[in-house]
Amino acid sequence: MVRILDVxxxxxxxxxxxxxxxxxxxxxxxxxxxxxxxxVEALGYRPNLAARRLRSQRTDTxxxxxxxxxxxxxxxxxxxxxDVAYANGMRVMLCNADEEPEKENFxxxxxxxxxxxxxxxxxxxxxxxxxxxxxxxxxxxxxxxCESDTDADAVLxxxxxxxxxxxxxxxxxxHRRIAFFYGAASATGRQRLQGYQEALAGAGLTPLTxxxxxxxxxxxxxxxxxxxxxxxxxxxxxxxxxxxxLGLVQALREANLRFPEDVALAGFDDMPxxxxxxxxxxxxxxxxxxxxxSAIELLLARIAQPAQAVRRIVLRGxxxxxRSSTRNQPQQAV
Amino acid sequence: MVRILDVxxxxxxxxxxxxxxxxxxxxxxxxxxxxxxxxVEALGYRPNLAARRLRSQRTDTxxxxxxxxxxxxxxxxxxxxxDVAYANGMRVMLCNADEEPEKENFxxxxxxxxxxxxxxxxxxxxxxxxxxxxxxxxxxxxxxxCESDTDADAVLxxxxxxxxxxxxxxxxxxHRRIAFFYGAASATGRQRLQGYQEALAGAGLTPLTxxxxxxxxxxxxxxxxxxxxxxxxxxxxxxxxxxxxLGLVQALREANLRFPEDVALAGFDDMPxxxxxxxxxxxxxxxxxxxxxSAIELLLARIAQPAQAVRRIVLRGxxxxxRSSTRNQPQQAV
DNA sequence: CTGTTAGCGCGTTCAC
DNA sequence: GTGAACGCGCTAACAG
Numbered sequence: 001m002v003r004i005l006d007v008x009x010x011x012x013x014x015x016x017x018x019x020x021x022x023x024x025x026x027x028x029x030x031x032x033x034x035x036x037x038x039x040v041e042a043l044g045y046r047p048n049l050a051a052r053r054l055r056s057q058r059t060d061t062x063x064x065x066x067x068x069x070x071x072x073x074x075x076x077x078x079x080x081x082x083d084v085a086y087a088n089g090m091r092v093m094l095c096n097a098d099e100e101p102e103k104e105n106f107x108x109x110x111x112x113x114x115x116x117x118x119x120x121x122x123x124x125x126x127x128x129x130x131x132x133x134x135x136x137x138x139x140x141x142x143x144x145x146c147e148s149d150t151d152a153d154a155v156l157x158x159x160x161x162x163x164x165x166x167x168x169x170x171x172x173x174x175h176r177r178i179a180f181f182y183g184a185a186s187a188t189g190r191q192r193l194q195g196y197q198e199a200l201a202g203a204g205l206t207p208l209t210x211x212x213x214x215x216x217x218x219x220x221x222x223x224x225x226x227x228x229x230x231x232x233x234x235x236x237x238x239x240x241x242x243x244x245x246l247g248l249v250q251a252l253r254e255a256n257l258r259f260p261e262d263v264a265l266a267g268f269d270d271m272p273x274x275x276x277x278x279x280x281x282x283x284x285x286x287x288x289x290x291x292x293x294s295a296i297e298l299l300l301a302r303i304a305q306p307a308q309a310v311r312r313i314v315l316r317g318x319x320x321x322x323r324s325s326t327r328n329q330p331q332q333a334v
Numbered sequence: 335m336v337r338i339l340d341v342x343x344x345x346x347x348x349x350x351x352x353x354x355x356x357x358x359x360x361x362x363x364x365x366x367x368x369x370x371x372x373x374v375e376a377l378g379y380r381p382n383l384a385a386r387r388l389r390s391q392r393t394d395t396x397x398x399x400x401x402x403x404x405x406x407x408x409x410x411x412x413x414x415x416x417d418v419a420y421a422n423g424m425r426v427m428l429c430n431a432d433e434e435p436e437k438e439n440f441x442x443x444x445x446x447x448x449x450x451x452x453x454x455x456x457x458x459x460x461x462x463x464x465x466x467x468x469x470x471x472x473x474x475x476x477x478x479x480c481e482s483d484t485d486a487d488a489v490l491x492x493x494x495x496x497x498x499x500x501x502x503x504x505x506x507x508x509h510r511r512i513a514f515f516y517g518a519a520s521a522t523g524r525q526r527l528q529g530y531q532e533a534l535a536g537a538g539l540t541p542l543t544x545x546x547x548x549x550x551x552x553x554x555x556x557x558x559x560x561x562x563x564x565x566x567x568x569x570x571x572x573x574x575x576x577x578x579x580l581g582l583v584q585a586l587r588e589a590n591l592r593f594p595e596d597v598a599l600a601g602f603d604d605m606p607x608x609x610x611x612x613x614x615x616x617x618x619x620x621x622x623x624x625x626x627x628s629a630i631e632l633l634l635a636r637i638a639q640p641a642q643a644v645r646r647i648v649l650r651g652x653x654x655x656x657r658s659s660t661r662n663q664p665q666q667a668v
Numbered sequence: 669c670t671g672t673t674a675g676c677g678c679g680t681t682c683a684c
Numbered sequence: 685g686t687g688a689a690c691g692c693g694c695t696a697a698c699a700g
Contacts, residue, residue, distance in 0.1 A: 003693060014671040019695060027669060046447055050387040051693035054676050059384075069403070069413055079403055082430060091444070094428050096416060110425070113380055216606065249610050272550065273607030276583050337677060348687040353679055363685060385677035388692050 002043045011039040022047060053115070061091045062299065063111040063119035063138075067099050067186075071243055072271050073288055074122065077143060080292025081120060088300065090117070099185050099214075101126040112137055118299045128187055139302040143295045145187040146312070153302055155295040155313045157286050159188055162317035163195025166238065166266055166284045169319060171203050174327045175235035175264055178205065181222060181248060182240035183214025192240045192268070208234060212244070219247025227255050233263045236325065242269025242283075249277065265324040268317075279323030287315050336377045345373040356381060387449070395425045396633065397445040397453035397472075401433050401520075405577055406605050407622055408456065411477060414626025415454060422634065424451070433519050433548075435460040446471055452633045462521055473636040477629045479521040480646070487636055489629040489647045491620050493522055496651035497529025500572065500600055500618045503653060505537050508661045509569035509598055512539065515556060515582060516574035517548025526574045526602070542568060546578070553581025561589050567597045570659065576603025576617075583611065599658040602651075613657030621649050 004022075008015045013032055020028045021036040028036075039045070053059050064081050066074040078094055085092045093114065097104040101124050111119050118139040123131065128145060133152055142154040170178055180196045183189035193209065200207050212222045219239065227233075239245035245267030252259065259265040259279070267274075270285035294313045302308065338356075342349045347366055354362045355370040362370075373379070387393050398415050400408040412428055419426045427448065431438040435458050445453050452473040457465065462479060467486055476488040504512055514530045517523035527543065534541050546556045553573065561567075573579035579601030586593065593599040593613070601608075604619035628647045636642065 001693090004695095005693085008671095015694080016671060016673095016696080017669085020670090023695080029669060032670080048388070048449075048693050049447055050384050050393075050449065051676090052695075054382070054384040054388050054678090054692090055694045055696085057676075069416075070409055075404055075409055078428075079430065082403075082428065086429070086441075091427055091448070093425055094412075094416065095420070096413065107420075113383055114425070115382075115384065246606055246610065253610060253612070271607075272580055272584075273605075273610065276580065276587060276607065277611050278587070335677090338679095339677085342687095349678080350680075350687055351685085354686095357679080361685065366685080382677050385692090386679080388676090388694085389678045389680085391692075 001048075002045045004045070004047070006043060007036065007039045007045050010043055011035040057115070059115045059117050060089060061093060061114055061116045062296070063093050063095065063107070063114070063116045063121075065095045065097055065104065065107050065111075065119060066122045066143075067124075068096050069094065071241075073144070073242065073269055073286065076288035077292035077295070080289045081296045084293055084296045084300075097122075097124065099124055108136070118303050120295050120299055123187075125186055139299060139306065141295050141299040141302065143291060147187055151310060153298050153311055155291050155298060155315070156188075157291070157317050158314050159191035160195040160198070162268070162284045163192035163240070164199045165317070165319055166268075166282075167196050167199035168202075169282070169321065170236045170238070170264065170266060170325055171199065171205070173264070173325055175325075176205060177208060177234040178236045178238060179208040179210065179226075179234040180238050180240065181210045181212060181219060181244055183244060184211035185214055189214060189240050196238070214241055214243055216243050216247040216250070219244040220250045221247075223248045223251035224254065227251065227257070233257075236264035236266065238265075239267035242267065242271045242274075245269070245274070245281070245283075246271075249281075259324045260326055264327070270318075270320055275322070282322045282325035283320050284317040285320050286317055291315060335382075336379045337382070338379070341370065341373045341377060341379050344377055345369040391449070393449045393451050394423060395427060395448055395450045396630070397427050397429065397441070397448070397450045397455075399429045399431055399438065399441050399445075399453060400456045400477075401458075402430050403428065405575075407478070407576060407603055407620065410622035411626035411629070414623045415630045418627055418630045418634075431456075431458065433458055442470070452637050454629045454633055457521075459520055473633060473640065475629050475633040475636065477625060481521055485644060487632050487645055489625050489632060489649070490522070491625070491651050492648050493525035494529035494532070496602070496618045496620075497526035497574070498533045499651070499653055500602075500616075501530050501533035502536075503616070503655065504570045504572070504598060504600060504659055505533065505539070507598070507659055509659075510539060511542060511568040512570045512572060513542040513544065513560075513568040514572050514574065515544045515546060515553060515578055517578060518545035519548055523548060523574050530572070548575055548577055550577050550581040550584070553578040554584045555581075557582045557585035558588065561585065561591070567591075570598035570600065572599075573601035576601065576605045576608075579603070579608070579615070579617075580605075583615075593658045594660055598661070604652075604654055609656070616656045616659035617654050618651040619654050620651055625649060 004015050004018050008018045017032055018036050021033050082092055095107040104124050116138055120141050120143055122144045131150055142152050144156055146154040146156050182193050197207055212218045239248050266282040268284050270283045274281040274283050338349050338352050342352045351366055352370050355367050416426050429441040438458050450472055454475050454477055456478045465484055476486050478490055480488040480490050516527050531541055546552045573582050600616040602618045604617045608615040608617050
């Protein structure tokens with residue numbers, strides 16, 4: 001292994017000068033800088049990160065804790081985070097907490113042990129309910145989930161508004177009995193439920209809700225049971241997430257029910273498959289890559305300016321109307 | 335910050351004894367061990383990982399370099415890797431090389447700088463063609479991609495066999511003109527092409543192939559162009575990956591072409607949406623989670639036993655016949 | 669502008 | 685079974 005001392009000797013300088021050059025500090029002559037660079041090149045020197053981190057008490061590692069990377073939403077978010085992180089010379093550690101507070105806590109402690117520069121976190125309801133930024137020795141940016149009174153940097157969709165607009169679209173399309181299948185384990189699901197309720201109240205309609213764990217399998221099971229119990233179908237069914245939407249579609253297919261003929265359908269997250277099923281499904285699209293990018297940019301800014309005011313970035317969902325929600329079916333799909 | 339010295343003082347012992355207890359070494363009395371544990375608990379001591387890594391020259395970090403985490407295949411593989419890694423007290427660094435040799439090399443160098451214990455890698459064709467295990471200062475397990483003569487631990491599907499079986503199924507179903515859209519950027523795509531060619535040769539049929547970059551967008555564009563150029567459709571179209579399959583379906587929908595009525599369809603990767611489109615699509619399913627799990631288990635074994643013989647784990651794909659490939663359509667979908 | 673040097677916190681040798 | 689002491693490679697404070 002070639003050490004910084006070897007470079008110093010080779011360049012005829014001291015370790016201090018080499019260190020200064022490597023960390024881009026001022027106070028080194030151009031001549032010295034050239035010689036250091038040449039020696040680094042000649043010897044193939046690579047800094048020892050462990051030593052650097054031990055000495056400087058700093059780290060270029062970020063943590064990213066999501067519920068499940070298999071969720072397309074988090075997949076896209078994490079991809080954005082990693083792109084920006086690596087472009088800024090930082091590393092990222094990805095963890096799946098599976099909505100389990102124990103796992104979440106485990107990873108949070110791991111982040112502390114790693115002495116990370118910051119964390120992007122999609123918190124469980126449990127953590128969010130008692131969230132306080134000073135609980136952590138590193139800056140945290142929340143993503144996807146955040147209450148209106150949470151004292152934290154955060155990036156998220158305007159969930160209540162998005163749900164309202166989605167539901168109003170259904171109401172405007174002539175649907176009256178609208179069922180809402182939502183993930184009860186997260187703040188996001190609850191906020192979307194609220195939007196649903198407000199939209200229904202505004203139209204004088206009666207809510208029909210089904211809480212469940214936000215997985216495809218649970219949604220499938222819940223929908224299947226729902227279909228068995230209810231001989232009369234609602235006019236429309238809405239899913240509060242893409243994972244849930246998939247489960248609903250699976251159950252509908254199994255029961256040989258068509259949309260929108262038997263029941264209209266809509267959901268969150270514009271996953272690729274929603275355009276490819278027939279008919280295509282109306283969704284509220286989230287700008288997932290932008291959410292991830294905004295989150296890490298917020299985090300990097302916070303790391304650079306620890307004392308800056310708390311910021312919250314709220315993004316707007318985009319309604320994409322397709323055939324699954326229309327009462328009078330047009331001739332042609334998009 | 336509480337250091338190991340603080341624990342030693344609190345327990346009335348030396349740092350050496352504390353270190354021994356913490357690393358589970360023998361040569362410490364039961365009494366001392368108890369006292370150390372109690373002090374650790376009382377003081378909330380956490381070992382400093384940077385110091386430990388600097389001193390021990392070892393790391394509990396693994397690298398995972400895939401082409402794109404947004405590919406459901408790698409998503410599932412990475413999830414498996416992370417589950418096993420964290421269960422073994424290791425960390426993992428995830429990187430997306432995007433099939434670009436430069437990025438791949440960048441991340442490989444980063445892994446060296448991090449002094450990782452090992453790497454799981456889905457190599458570009460470029461790297462694979464000149465792969466030699468001694469090029470890296472850490473053990474490497476290849477995943478998804480590997481030539482038959484590559485000298486490396488690897489976990490992959492029996493691609494040629496899987497493609498053959500998929501194509502034979504189509505031939506047995508009465509299809510004669512079978513087009514193959516495959517990703518030309520990876521060894522995997524090429525191996526599947528070979529299986530396709532062998533199956534066709536065995537039946538005395540003429541190949542009809544289309545090479546492309548393995549993304550949904552490229553597949554969509556290629557299929558669209560294909561449909562414009564060819565007034566007469568083939569009997570069947572096959573995609574060499576799930577991402578490509580999605581692009582094909584998008585183009586088919588756009589052109590208002592039905593499967594299997596207008597053209598039969600099949601592909602690789604049993605993604606959830608393939609069951610939910612109508613009709614459901616015949617696929618060659620890969621045991622993705624098992625592939626990831628096998629890869630990290632192989633890596634951990636290699637780390638524990640650096641000199642052990644090179645091992646290759648070849649998994650078998652599972653053909654899942656659904657309506658998209660059947661000539662005489664059954665009454666009911668599954 | 670440059671060099672010397674003292675630790676960062678830990679693991680491990682070597683004495684006892 | 686236990687403790688003292690050294691050094692992993694680097695950064696930063698300080699002296700020149």
